[in-house]
Amino acid sequence: MxxxxxxxxxxxxxxxxxxxxxxxxxxxxxxxxxxxxxxxxxxxxxxxxxxxxxxxxxxxxxxxxxxxxxxxxxxxxxxxxxxxxxxxxxxxxxxxxxxxxxxxxxxxxxxxxxxxxxxxxxxxxxxxxxxxxxxxxxxxxxxxxxxxxxxxxxxxxxxxxxxxxxxxxxxxxxxxxxxxxxxxxxxxxxxxxxxxxxxxxxxxxxxxxxxxxxNGLLREKLNTLIYFGDLLYSIDGFMRNRTKVDFSNPNATFKQLFFPEENTKPDFLYITQNFVAGKLVNQKQIYKVIKQCFKNTLLMLEKCLQQDKYEIDQLQCVHLDEILSSKFQVKENTQFIVLAIPILFKSGLKKLHQIEEKIKQYQDVQLIVVNVFSDIKTITDINWTFKKLRIYVNAFLVGKLDKFFSIMNVSSQSEPESYYKQDKFFQKLKRFIEKRQTKKN
The missing domain is CATH 3.40.50.300 (P-loop containing nucleotide triphosphate hydrolases)
Structure with missing residues (x-):
């Protein structure tokens, strides 16, 4: 077949x-x-x-x-x-x-x-x-x-x-x-x-x-690199594999990046552990976790670009609404469209598929998705169903959605939308890229 x-x-x-x-x-x-x-x-x-x-x-x-x-x-x-x-x-x-x-x-x-x-x-x-x-x-x-x-x-x-x-x-x-x-x-x-x-x-x-x-189902998908970031624990509480990955191996199925614990503040580690245990009720503490995730995700993107020898001026950061509009245009010399998606679960893949169809008219342009929270199922679907996706950055891998919903105060009857803090995350990512581009020039 x-x-x-x-x-x-x-x-x-x-x-x-x-x-x-x-x-x-x-x-x-x-x-x-x-x-x-x-x-x-x-x-x-x-x-x-x-x-x-x-x-x-x-x-x-x-x-x-x-x-x-x-x-x-x-x-x-x-x-x-x-x-x-x-x-x-x-x-x-x-x-x-x-x-x-x-x-x-x-x-x-x-x-x-x-x-x-x-x-x-x-x-x-x-x-x-x-x-x-x-x-x-x-x-x-x-x-x-x-x-x-x-x-x-x-x-x-x-x-x-x-x-x-x-x-x-x-x-x-x-x-x-x-x-x-x-x-x-x-x-x-x-x-x-x-x-x-x-x-x-x-x-x-x-x-x-x-x-x-x-059957070749365990090999890396053609032209796609996926990067995981891991803030100490996944939501369901078990420790993920923290061994070092050889990035020089071109046949590696996944390329994983981890946030080093020594570079993370002790109080944040404490909050993160309570966050995944579902013990946080203070919205200020939850926001602190999300803010730190955003920050580390942006740093991961930069590290990915450096390792794969991509130039920062090849990136164009685009809002989800803008890219699907009829007025959308790709800038000259752009090779990568960068999307900021704070939360992406299986229900949000439909919009991502629409975006991929949209940029197919630009043959030399590929996608970079910068994502903070997603679940294991979505990660696997992304790996095997997207052709234009070159880099996928994820900061926090969610194992059990029901637990995540309760932590984020989201109704268990519906998955959170991709637009959760969308504008704020987009502005952060855009400023981050523009700052790096200005610094280079």
């Missing part, structure tokens, strides 16, 4: 098993483990997203068989999976299990190096199965699956115990025997779903990492 000679071969993994066998739990565990200490990105696509809507005026919902293959739109699923494997974002339908209908809006899923398609019918369609590099079947005792299904459907899907038992005896059990259990012969690996699968998860994660390495 390579779209060009530079695009790596993405890996599609199928995970199937009976209802409530533990498929979603296994996939989430694999995703957490595979992204913990590697740059392999993974996304999970649920088979449940492709249920066909049910017209209640024609069907008695209690008599509708959701466990039959005809209830799923495999054509749409095949189209979405093919799009993701080709390296392009795909529109995934959103299904409401309460009203048994698809919502009007869709979710946008970005391509990843490892794409997992999970569900009771994940291995049923031959076209999708042929695209898979690895197929997993979770085998679990029927009684355990029934107990889990009752708890799940009553709590999450607003069903009654009676309706769950009726559906299970009439449809679910029969569908498992006729359509799902025979798929066991198609699986590359069969694992138990009635207990913690630490050994199985470790085996799968190591296998996927080896496949990714063989």
């Amino acid at each position: 390579k779209s060009s000679e530079y695009e790596p071969q993405r890996i599609l993994v199928g995970v199937t098993g009976g209802s409530a066998a533990g498929k979603t739990t296994l996939c989430e565990t694999i995703k957490r483990e595979i992204q913990y200490d590697s740059d392999v990105d993974m996304t999970i696509l649920s088979c449940d997203s492709f249920y066909k809507g049910v017209d209640k005026s024609f069907y008695d919902i209690s008599q509708y068989n959701f466990d039959h293959p005809d209830s799923l739109d495999f054509d749409n699923a095949f189209e979405v999976i093919s799009t993701l494997l080709s390296g392009r974002p795909a529109s995934v339908p959103i299904y409401c299990f309460v009203n048994h209908k698809r919502l009007d809006q869709c979710s946008i899923m970005l391509p990843a190096q490892v794409i997992v398609f999970e569900g009771i019918m994940a291995l049923y369609d031959e076209r999708i199965r042929d695209l898979m590099s690895y197929k997993i079947f979770i085998h679990c005792d029927d009684d355990i699956r029934l107990c889990r299904r009752i708890l799940r459907d009553v709590k999450e899907r607003q069903r009654t115990v009676e309706s769950v038992l009726f559906q299970y005896t009439k449809f679910v059990k029969r569908a498992f025997e006729n359509f799902i259990e025979p798929l066991m012969s198609q699986a590359d690996l069969i694992i138990p779903g009635h207990r913690s699968n630490h050994v199985s998860v470790a085996f799968i994660v190591n296998h996927l990492k080896n496949m990714a390495k063989q």
Whole structure:
């Protein structure tokens, strides 16, 4: 499914098993483990997203068989999976299990190096199965699956115990025997779903990492350098790798820069440790952390330019609103458009993609993104989906978004916008670049 000679071969993994066998739990565990200490990105696509809507005026919902293959739109699923494997974002339908209908809006899923398609019918369609590099079947005792299904459907899907038992005896059990259990012969690996699968998860994660390495998914993306800055801790509290990186090695996957602790004031280190622990309630203290992050981020940008031997007068600092306007013009001799983005999470990538499309008309111009806060998922998406991005500077890597939201007093229902302190950060970055340019001239 390579779209060009530079695009790596993405890996599609199928995970199937009976209802409530533990498929979603296994996939989430694999995703957490595979992204913990590697740059392999993974996304999970649920088979449940492709249920066909049910017209209640024609069907008695209690008599509708959701466990039959005809209830799923495999054509749409095949189209979405093919799009993701080709390296392009795909529109995934959103299904409401309460009203048994698809919502009007869709979710946008970005391509990843490892794409997992999970569900009771994940291995049923031959076209999708042929695209898979690895197929997993979770085998679990029927009684355990029934107990889990009752708890799940009553709590999450607003069903009654009676309706769950009726559906299970009439449809679910029969569908498992006729359509799902025979798929066991198609699986590359069969694992138990009635207990913690630490050994199985470790085996799968190591296998996927080896496949990714063989397919070239662990190599550095063409023409892109990514720099991480780390203020002692990431938000989820574990120490990141602080070993020195050999910048002379051109095959290094990531080039990392760390803020040296000896150059950071002791009171700031104390505040930072409390900041990531979620103990700060004083807005003045939080602002002090952000201000120090801004300062160190600008210094990191200068260090990046020096190491890669770029000239400061090749940079043009542009506001996010300005670059998307019809009046935007690139100055003469500009080779890099510099964007100041204080906070960037996955929801903000859409605007960044629009900006990249905008500057494609300037063939020799590339992007530099100077960012303070972002999450691991966004970092990985940036590394593999942007072609014009040359340098990405990040000061603070966020591991757990919910904890970050609470610290920054942001509602957990919505991710913070890229415009958080946008104007102030843009002015700081612009003055920083202009000052360096004036000093050189």
